[in-house]
Amino acid sequence: MPAFGSAYASASVVGIPFLFAFLGHNEIMIASGLSLIAGLGDLMPPPLLLCVLGGQVVGEKSSFGILKEALIPILAAETCGILLIAYSRELGAFLGAG
Amino acid sequence: MLTGLSSVCILTTGALVAPAMLAFGMPRKALAAFLAIGGVLGMIASTGQYPGDDYRWRVDMPYIGFEKPLLLAGRPLGVRNGCVLPRPLPELVFSRTGCLQICLRRSTPSTGRSCFLPLVIVIGLMVAIRAVPQWVPDFGIPLVFVIGTLAAVGTGERVGLGAVAREGIRDALPVMSILVGVGMLVQIMTLTGVRGFARCQRSRGSLGDAVCWHWHS
Numbered sequence: 164m165p166a167f168g169s170a171y172a173s174a175s176v177v178g179i180p181f182l183f184a185f186l187g188h189n190e191i192m193i194a195s196g197l198s199l200i201a202g203l204g205d206l207m208p209p210p211l212l213l214c215v216l217g218g219q220v221v222g223e224k225s226s227f228g229i230l231k232e233a234l235i236p237i238l239a240a241e242t243c244g245i246l247l248i249a250y251s252r253e254l255g256a257f258l259g260a261g
Numbered sequence: 262m263l264t265g266l267s268s269v270c271i272l273t274t275g276a277l278v279a280p281a282m283l284a285f286g287m288p289r290k291a292l293a294a295f296l297a298i299g300g301v302l303g304m305i306a307s308t309g310q311y312p313g314d315d316y317r318w319r320v321d322m323p324y325i326g327f328e329k330p331l332l333l334a335g336r337p338l339g340v341r342n343g344c345v346l347p348r349p350l351p352e353l354v355f356s357r358t359g360c361l362q363i364c365l366r367r368s369t370p371s372t373g374r375s376c377f378l379p380l381v382i383v384i385g386l387m388v389a390i391r392a393v394p395q396w397v398p399d400f401g402i403p404l405v406f407v408i409g410t411l412a413a414v415g416t417g418e419r420v421g422l423g424a425v426a427r428e429g430i431r432d433a434l435p436v437m438s439i440l441v442g443v444g445m446l447v448q449i450m451t452l453t454g455v456r457g458f459a460r461c462q463r464s465r466g467s468l469g470d471a472v473c474w475h476w477h478s
């Protein structure tokens with residue numbers, strides 16, 4: 164999903180079919196997990212939007228260097244999103260969501 | 262976390278945080294990554310919950326209750342991001358040239374406490390809109406920031422508005438071009454224009470009919 168290079172593109176193009184595919188599970192938890200994964204799209208190439216903006220604010224020109232630095236948090240967020248989707252029923256029942 | 266939009270978050274809150282973090286000696290790349298990840302998590306787990314809302318609108322279902330799951334997902338990641346990415350920060354903060362000393366050295370005594378007024382106004386308005394909606398109507402986040410900016414004109418150091426506006430546009434144009442490109446990509450991927458064209462062809466209507474249909478729907 165994040166490969167689309169934009170949170171909006173990820174959520175609109177791939178996120179909606181994914182959400183429909185998971186109908187019958189806890190949709191609130193599924194949509195939350197998909198939101199987290201789609202949000203990472205803003206960091207990804209080709210636009211590297213947030214890396215460019217972050218670099219602009221601190222005066223760093225290497226956007227791919229910034230992406231490399233952010234790789235571990237990205238993987239952590241990705242894992243967290245997948246866990247939200249995989250355990251949507253259990254976590255939804257625990258949180259009282261959905 | 263205040264604005265709820267990742268790019269705006271970096272350009273506003275990030276621009277406030279970055280000079281202090283750089284003064285602490287945080288590497289530029291790590292700081293940029295810290296801001297970028299913070300922007301994403303701010304977008305996900307803030308009051309805006311922009312992608313969650315996107316699902317709600319597009320699926321056309323009255324989904325509510327994204328707050329708890331997104332807080333569960335976003336806050337621990339944010340805390341982890343804040344603890345791990347600014348690697349040399351704790352040693353610097355608790356060293357002899359610590360936080361207070363750096364902040365004092367960087368402060369501008371000529372402006373005094375009045376330089377905090379725009380920040381107080383922006384946060385105050387944001388809180389008031391949610392806390393007492395019967396007295397303070399929700400006139401939108403952009404107007405809140407415009408009011409804060411107008412307050413900053415009279416309270417901070419004197420700046421040439423024309424020069425600042427020119428510099429702002431020059432900095433923002435590359436980002437705007439990226440956003441336009443991404444918007445075009447989304448429209449192509451979701452076949453936005455093609456759907457209208459296909460509907461027009463199916464109904465054997467003209468382009469004018471299609472425009473009218475799009476306008477009325």
